[in-house]
Amino acid sequence: MKFSIDRNALFDVLQKVINVVPQRSTISITQTILIQATNAGVDLVATDLEITMAAHVNAQIEEPGSAAVVGRMLYEIIRELPESTLHFEVEPENRLILRTDFGNYKIAGDNPANFPKRPEFEKQFEISLKNDVLRRLIEKTVFACSTDELRPALTGVYFEFEEGYIRTVATDGHRLSMMKYNEPNIQEALGNVIISTRALNLLLRNLNPESTTIMEIGQNHVVFRLDSTLIFARLIDEAYVDYHRVIPPEIHYEMIADTDQLMASIKRVSLFANPITLQIIMRIYRDYMEIFAQDIDYGGEAQERIPCEFTGDEFVVGFNSRYLQEVLRHVDSSQVRMQFVRPDYAVLVRPVDPPENEEQLMLLMPVRLDQV
Known part of the structure; x- marks a missing residue:
């Protein structure tokens, strides 16, 4: 050579x-x-x-x-x-x-x-996606994957290729994130696979925003064909959880707030939260909410009030501030919609104005309140 x-x-x-x-x-x-x-x-x-x-x-x-x-x-x-x-x-x-x-x-x-040879690969189906679409499908979900190797199915992103759309799902048991992109070129249900976070993060580093990626799906592997690069990855061979079960069938209360204002307030208040539980408390009223945190061990506490729109009279709920900030960080619209059933039930988080052809849904489990 x-x-x-x-x-x-x-x-x-x-x-x-x-x-x-x-x-x-x-x-x-x-x-x-x-x-x-x-x-x-x-x-x-x-x-x-x-x-x-x-x-x-x-x-x-x-x-x-x-x-x-x-x-x-x-x-x-x-x-x-x-x-x-x-x-x-x-x-x-x-x-x-x-x-x-x-x-x-x-x-x-x-x-x-x-040097190891690539395993034999028999393509079952393929799909071509614009890289900006593929990036959003991954970035809006991969953050919610688990790192627990004892639950391998949750360490990857679940891809659903159904008639008319692609959906990606990730969860670690505390939060869940879903992205649905309407894709009319998919004219029949093709199948579902779990792709590891490592493979997807590697793919993200190599996506040219102006180009297209071809995904080839086999029984045990996935191939990503980029402009001059090929990524060949083993699929996670596990059954994915029935994530539909944790999505509330009906909503009792709804709150809308400015995304950036809510995020900034939570970041400030959470500085005073217990460093182990990271708990913050949200007291939500018809036209405003109070965000509160307290660290009893060190005597620190913080409280802020910001405007919002709420369909109920009063609602009190607690969150892990880190998980809540991660969820809000992935809301792209200027306003965020939070939907509640009761204080101990999963909370739905959605953008008020999602991009065209997209549906985004995130779910966050509240925490038991130490103080109300």
């Missing part, structure tokens, strides 16, 4: 694939990056056996071939080099030689034949 390549072009793709290379692994080959030089250019491939990422870059190929080199070392030396043309070739013992205007470097490697 022998080729020449622009340093900046190479570093751009290295920044993508290095995120897949594990910091530590008992399987040493997964800490390498596979370099494949063909007449079409150079492909860089990295895998941790759950996710595989391949990125293409143009180069001047003198001799096609492949090499598997220590990923972190390759990334770090390219990062430190200034803009120039880089020249690569492979020694017989799998070491990669890098020649530059500043010096020569030899990077340890492994036999590229040992």
